[in-house]
Amino acid sequence: MRYVSTRGHAPSRDFAGVLLTGLAEDGGLFMPETWPHFSAADWRAMRGLSYADLAARVMTPFVGESIPFATLTSICRESYAGFGHPAVAPLVQLESHLFAQELFHGPTLAFKDLAMQVLGRLFDHVLAERDTRVTIVGATSGDTGSAAIEACANRERIDIVILHPHGRTSEVQRRQMTTVLAPNVGNVAIEGTFDDCQDLVKALFADAGFRTEMALSAVNSINWARIAAQIPYYVAAALALGAPDREVAFSVPTGNFGNILAAWAARRMGLPIARLVVGSNRNDILTRFFEKNDMSMTPVEPTLSPSMDIQVSSNFERLLFELLDRDPVATAAAMRGFRETGRMTVPDTTWHRVRGVFHAFRLSDPETVAEIRRLYTACGYLADTHSAIGIAAARAHPCAHGVPTVAMATAHPAKFPDAIEQAIGIRPALPARMADLFERPERFTVLPDDLAAVQANVRALVGRNSG
Numbered sequence: 001m002r003y004v005s006t007r008g009h010a011p012s013r014d015f016a017g018v019l020l021t022g023l024a025e026d027g028g029l030f031m032p033e034t035w036p037h038f039s040a041a042d043w044r045a046m047r048g049l050s051y052a053d054l055a056a057r058v059m060t061p062f063v064g065e066s067i068p069f070a071t072l073t074s075i076c077r078e079s080y081a082g083f084g085h086p087a088v089a090p091l092v093q094l095e096s097h098l099f100a101q102e103l104f105h106g107p108t109l110a111f112k113d114l115a116m117q118v119l120g121r122l123f124d125h126v127l128a129e130r131d132t133r134v135t136i137v138g139a140t141s142g143d144t145g146s147a148a149i150e151a152c153a154n155r156e157r158i159d160i161v162i163l164h165p166h167g168r169t170s171e172v173q174r175r176q177m178t179t180v181l182a183p184n185v186g187n188v189a190i191e192g193t194f195d196d197c198q199d200l201v202k203a204l205f206a207d208a209g210f211r212t213e214m215a216l217s218a219v220n221s222i223n224w225a226r227i228a229a230q231i232p233y234y235v236a237a238a239l240a241l242g243a244p245d246r247e248v249a250f251s252v253p254t255g256n257f258g259n260i261l262a263a264w265a266a267r268r269m270g271l272p273i274a275r276l277v278v279g280s281n282r283n284d285i286l287t288r289f290f291e292k293n294d295m296s297m298t299p300v301e302p303t304l305s306p307s308m309d310i311q312v313s314s315n316f317e318r319l320l321f322e323l324l325d326r327d328p329v330a331t332a333a334a335m336r337g338f339r340e341t342g343r344m345t346v347p348d349t350t351w352h353r354v355r356g357v358f359h360a361f362r363l364s365d366p367e368t369v370a371e372i373r374r375l376y377t378a379c380g381y382l383a384d385t386h387s388a389i390g391i392a393a394a395r396a397h398p399c400a401h402g403v404p405t406v407a408m409a410t411a412h413p414a415k416f417p418d419a420i421e422q423a424i425g426i427r428p429a430l431p432a433r434m435a436d437l438f439e440r441p442e443r444f445t446v447l448p449d450d451l452a453a454v455q456a457n458v459r460a461l462v463g464r465n466s467g
């Protein structure tokens, strides 16, 4: 399997190349050259597999020759062995045709663990084959950093340094990062804001000498391997509900468009998905696009569902590429226009085609709190703010003919306890396996907002581990 850039001016690569590169050199995103296709018989043959074995089966056409199937299977088994639920991504029934799929049983209680755990191990495998190492650096306001740290901790070929704004993350979020004491993990608390942290990371990458010396890399959400590792849970849910002999729909609380793009990919691979529903909070650029073919940037506003507070959904470019019949010239032109004018529309016929699959819905903060309360009262189900948006979006766009909708529950309620307390007056407890989070020892270094200080810190960590 080869991968091409959505903008057409980067060399094609195999899976290992795409994994290590992330963003293509022309600023585009990598897409598989052709979509793998599974027949009805192929899907049926996957029924009854464990989640990890199913994941290896679904990912193998994307991985191609880069990693042998047996190795991929062990990587998937190891990735999901530490999850807090034996089904990894269990379904919970909420109404006769509405289900939640819980994607929050991983080490950091949010859906990004499902892909990140695999990604860290894929990196290790490919780096060992090339006998090299990388240093992953990133900035976090709380959530993505912890998933990346958990994924990279104790990996042999990776060092990871994550910057967070000192005193400006919640205690749960900080502890999820700083209590990981693996020797290859560095947590740096910057005396500044999240934007200062992000600027420091950009400056680290912009220093070409430092970048090469440290072999800097990132694990951001545009990495194709993350999308590939998110396809299996859509397959698992669909098979459990009767696919390929029955259609299903999915509703996804959406930010960067990575999660729902994986559902789109599953559909392209032949899974009978009748409908995809995009859920957003008041940062509703995607909902406006799907409702009236108007994608226009507005400033980001903070909400109770912070992981969906976005101005631009970077993975949308992949859908755009598909909608424009994989024309890289048209895709590059549309993205350039979007950057210059802050607005994008697609041709009418294209938009009507996409509306045949995608529906969209938005929820304000008060509506989200009300939905958490309603769900708890109606069926005793406790959803976090992000999950509640996905569930409300599914209820707003039910399918006909008894087609069930599965709403993605992307975070554990204990991750955003304030909103839950506001909704039902109860503070949700952490799962038993992390009940001691507040007693665990922490390790982090406080540094000023100063590039040289951060560089010295990264160099020291890498020096200790590569010797």
Ligand SMILES: *Cc1c(COP(=O)(O)O)cnc(C)c1O
Pocket (backbone or CB within 6 Å): 110, 111, 112, 143, 221, 253, 254, 255, 256, 257, 258, 259, 260, 307, 308, 386, 410, 411
């Ligand atoms: C990252 C995240 C999202 C958004 O997912 P995208 O792939 O960026 O669309 C939704 N909910 C939670 C809890 C998240 O962490």
